Amino acid sequence: MSLKDHPTSQPIPLPTRDSMRLAEKILVNITPQETRVAVLEDNVVQELHIEREASRGIVGNIYLGRVKRVLPGMQSAFIEIGLERAAFLHIADILEQRQHPSEPQRIEKMLFEGQTVLVQVIKDPIGSKGARLSTQVSxxxxxxxxxxxxxxxxxxxxxxxxxxxxxxxxxxxxxxxxxxxxxxxxxxxxxxxxxxxxxxxxxxxxxxxxxxxxxxxxxxxxxxxxQDLPLSLRVLRDMVSEATEKVVVDSTENHGRMVEFAAQYVSQSLRKIERYAGERPLFELHGIESEIDKSLSRRVNLKFGGYLIIDQTEAMTTIDVNTGGFVGVKSFDDTIFKTNLEATHAIARQLRLRNLGGIIIVDFIDMDSEQHREAVLTELARALARDRTRVTLNGFTSLGLVEITRKRTRESLAHVLCESCPTCQGRGEIKTAQTVCYEILREVVRENRQFSARGFRILAAQPVIDLFLDEESQSLAMLADFVGKPVTLQVETEYPQEQFDVVLMSN
Missing domain, CATH: 3.30.230 (Ribosomal Protein S5; domain 2)
Incomplete structure (x- = not known):
């Protein structure tokens, strides 16, 4: 029985990351608004990390708070930590109660007004509510x-x-x-x-x-x-390894901070930190800007003519492998096999580059050969082993799909850099002008039944109005005849194609 015949497959062990490490370089681009980090392996971008100052929260911050008020009835207290609103501490988040959950404590016997207490933020302030605190430090x-x-x-x-x-x-x-x-x-x-x-x-x-x-x-x-470290310092704490040749930063001020931090906490990283002072922007010099643009596209072209289609949804990410213009020199099976093999490395790279987490389903091109399927899985396991984030490879399902799970550690690149299209609301497609025309016709009929009006004016985008003046002109004339009132058209240049308004002309 082949892997493809199994309803579910056991996770496939990946090689250790140490055995797969390549020469690594880390580039740090810093502006007052954001910090961007690119991780290169053999001069190819593998990871992108972005942190914006405006969106940094306070979860994880540790304060020396002062008790403002104790509320015995709610078994909670308000703690001043220097923010606009006092923060909230519940008995369940006090260390002693957490250590002895079966022995109920009384908050009024543990805290008093004016007392100083070491607290850590576990939830950011939201709306009118202050931050939530804990006395258990992590x-x-x-x-x-x-x-x-x-x-x-x-x-x-x-x-x-x-x-x-x-x-x-x-x-x-x-x-x-x-x-x-x-x-x-x-x-x-x-x-x-x-x-x-x-x-x-x-x-x-x-x-x-x-x-x-x-x-x-x-x-x-x-x-x-x-305060939790900014991204420029977390690079030194979390990313630098023996495989890292150098960490290049383009800010003199932050270079000094990184050197100081490394000297105090991670001395093994100190000799690897370099200051970039070239004329060309650091990311432009290494082609990072174009890689960021490419990583936001659904289509990823492979070297020999094949391509991937990557779709990210709430539930999962799907990756479809296609041969495209690639034609093998031996046979069609050989073409499929080589395309799938090439795709394994592109898939592993895209997961890291886009920081895709959760469930990932890969639809490789169908292979009849058991040997080919095994070889593709082996190569995919080797490529995934370079990932510093935990990845599980579950092999082929009964439908011939490959299941991968990757731990979610932060927002995906697309979620950081993009938002849903205001025109299609994230669907990736919009209604045709003809569909909108017919919606407008139905809306005019509804409005006519509900309200008494002298006539109707249709406000819509240019393509919709053009259709009413050409192919759907007869439909518009029939509508005016049916409601017994004049119907006029007006182009709204600011309207997207799906938006329209039907204005009632008063008597």
């Missing part, structure tokens, strides 16, 4: 989440195999310095991390918590003690 690293007030090691639920969970916990315990806080959650990315990488993460998080506590002892109430 600090995210590259492979670990540090819970400095806890004393146990947890493992992400997405790491399901018990042997893997036990092995990771044992490794982490052996790396923790004697006497240091032992509260950690192991993230899924730690599965492929080396001991040196885990140790570097532990060192970074431990120093971060030490700095936060030191500031809490010297800063006044309502002070910001910690």
């Amino acid at each position: 600090l995210a690293g590259r492979f670990l989440v540090h819970l400095p007030q806890e004393e146990h090691i947890g493992v992400s639920q997405k790491i399901e195999a018990e042997t893997d969970r036990t092995s990771l916990k044992t490794r982490l315990e052996s790396l923790l310095p004697e006497g240091s806080p032992r509260g950690y959650i192991i993230r899924t990315s730690a599965e492929t991390a080396s001991d040196d990488e885990l140790a570097a993460d532990i060192g970074y998080l431990s120093k971060l918590w030490t700095d936060i506590r030191a500031r809490a002892e010297t800063q006044p109430a309502q002070s910001l003690l910690y």
Whole structure:
């Protein structure tokens, strides 16, 4: 029985990322409005990250708050943290209650007005509501989440195999310095991390918590003690690896900040940071701007004439592989096989470039040969192994489709850079002028039955009015005869093709 005959297939193991690493370069373009990061492997863009100053929230920020008011009836309190509105702290988000959920606590016995308390934002302010807080601090690293007030090691639920969970916990315990806080959650990315990488993460998080506590002892109430790193610094914390040759940044000021941060927290990255001072813009020099434009297109052309069609929806992303103009030199089966093989690398790259997450369904061109199908899956597994985000490859379904799941870590590139078309509302197509004409005719009949008017004026886009004056002129004349009133036309140049208005002319 072939893979294609199975109703569902078992996940296919991917090679380790370390074994698939290529020479890597990271470019950082910074303006006052946004920071953009491009990750290149062998000088080909593989990832794009964009962060805009206007859309940065405060979730994860740590403040030294001051209790403004305690509400025993609601088992909550309002905490001033220096924002326009006081933030909200519920008993369920207080550390002691979380640690002993079966023993109900009373908030009025834990907090009093004027008290200073260390809090972390867990929900941004929305509308008239202030931010929501917790007294349980968590600090995210590259492979670990540090819970400095806890004393146990947890493992992400997405790491399901018990042997893997036990092995990771044992490794982490052996790396923790004697006497240091032992509260950690192991993230899924730690599965492929080396001991040196885990140790570097532990060192970074431990120093971060030490700095936060030191500031809490010297800063006044309502002070910001910690803010999640901007993208330019997260690059050094989360992306730089042994395969990274250099990190090039085009801002003198931010170059200095990155060097300072690296010297304090990630010293192994310090020698890789370079300042770009060339005349041409950094992204233009490396062809990144054109790659961004291409990554927003549905169609991706392959080198030998084939192409992909990528459609992103709420539920899933579908990728269709087509031969296009590619003609093989041996046979049609050989043409299909080579197109599918080429598509595997393009698919893996597009998932990273566009940051597509969730369920991905790939419709390869049908292959009759079991050997060809196995080879395509093997090549796809190799290509996906380079992804720093967790990916699961489930092989062919009974319908001959390949299932992939990729962890959602941030918004896709299209969601960051684009919005739904105001004309088609994101459908990707609009009603024809003829369809709109017939809608208008029905609307005039409805209006005539409901209201008494001397006549009707139709306001619509140019293509719709042109159709009424030409092919549908007889339909318009029949309508005027049917309602017994004059019907006039008016072009509205600002109207998209689907928009129209029927104006009643008063008696």
